[in-house]
Amino acid sequence: MRKFLLLCACILLSVSAAVTAFAGDGSWDRVKKEGKLGIGLDDSFPPMGYRQADGKLVGFDIDAAEEVGKRLGIKIEWQPTAWAGVIHSLNAGKFDCIWNGMTITEERAKEVAFTKPYIMDGQIAIVNFKDKRFKGLKDLKNYKAGTQKGSSGLEAVKKLGSAPTELKEYEDYPKALLDLEAGRIEVVVVDNVTGRDMIAKRPGKFRILPGMISKEPFGVAFRKNDKDLREKVQQTLDKMVKDGTMTKISRKWFAEDITNPKKF
Structure with a gap:
């Protein structure tokens, strides 16, 4: 009986471990449940993200992120923040990602998880x-x-x-x-x-x-633990590249396509 109970316990532990392994980190589920994605940015960085005279936030990153939100069925909540401390604010949980023409560097990659480059600057x-x-x-x-x-x-x-x-x-x-x-x-x-x-x-x-x-490649930065959320955004960006949406947004702001990964 003891051996049988021990065997059952081992099986239950194995199943539990397997479920945990495939359960994900819950970051995308959290954002989906809240219905919004908080994005930190410096709102004075044309043409990536800046304020017009009437105060409206516009730019390449604004258009791209809003399209991602539309496809994922969530609202984009822009949160202007001081650029000097933007990574600290991300890791402190003030928003979900940084989407603001952030250059991917080895130093930054130690603190955040980047998407693949979406622009080669x-x-x-x-x-x-x-x-x-x-x-x-x-x-x-x-x-x-x-x-x-x-x-x-x-x-x-x-x-x-x-x-x-x-x-x-x-x-x-x-x-x-x-x-x-x-x-x-x-x-x-x-x-x-x-x-x-x-x-x-x-x-x-x-x-x-x-x-x-x-x-200098630009990427969207996420907290290291938010792998599910990063992957969801990455998959959406990949589709936008494939169907020509990123090209369209790029030509609007730069008069040419600088989003084609094949040219990076």
């Missing part, structure tokens, strides 16, 4: 539209450059074949572009999506040198 070089000296990145010689203080542009400049004779650091990119237009510098190193957005708003003033100095 990178650092580019912008010159004055009328400046004919530079046709490509290899032509950058004896030039003064500028970029934003604390940005990835500082590291990108080091990857150029020829170092600038002078590198100015600005509080923001618009100030760098003002100096570029005035001829005080000759090149601005900036991330692709931001640079293209600024150029589009001032046609005929600047142009982008062909090619990228570096590549």
Whole structure:
């Protein structure tokens, strides 16, 4: 009898372990039950996510996330937060994910779980539209450059074949572009999506040198334990890439498709 009871106990433990293994972590079930997905972002990052003059939140990430919410049958709840502490806020449970043009890095991947890249961003070089000296990145010689203080542009400049004779650091990119237009510098190193957005708003003033100095993939960040939720969003994004929805959103904001994984 003891052996029989012991055998039954072992079987029950095995079944319980198997059920637990396939039960998932409950993160998607929680969001589905609540009917909303909380997303943290810096709402001043055009064209990924920013406020219009009337206060409406718009941008590439806004359109993409809202479409995911529509397909999953849940509401998207945007939660603006200070970018410096956005990962801490995520892990503290203030929202469910970060969807805001966040570059996937090894350092960040230690703290959060990223989706696959949904955009391949990178650092580019912008010159004055009328400046004919530079046709490509290899032509950058004896030039003064500028970029934003604390940005990835500082590291990108080091990857150029020829170092600038002078590198100015600005509080923001618009100030760098003002100096570029005035001829005080000759090149601005900036991330692709931001640079293209600024150029589009001032046609005929600047142009982008062909090619990228570096590549920086964007991903949606989740808490490490929320594997079910991350996978659900990933599956939806994959479908949006396959059916052309991501291409459509990309062309709306960038006038080209920068969401095709085959081109990453």
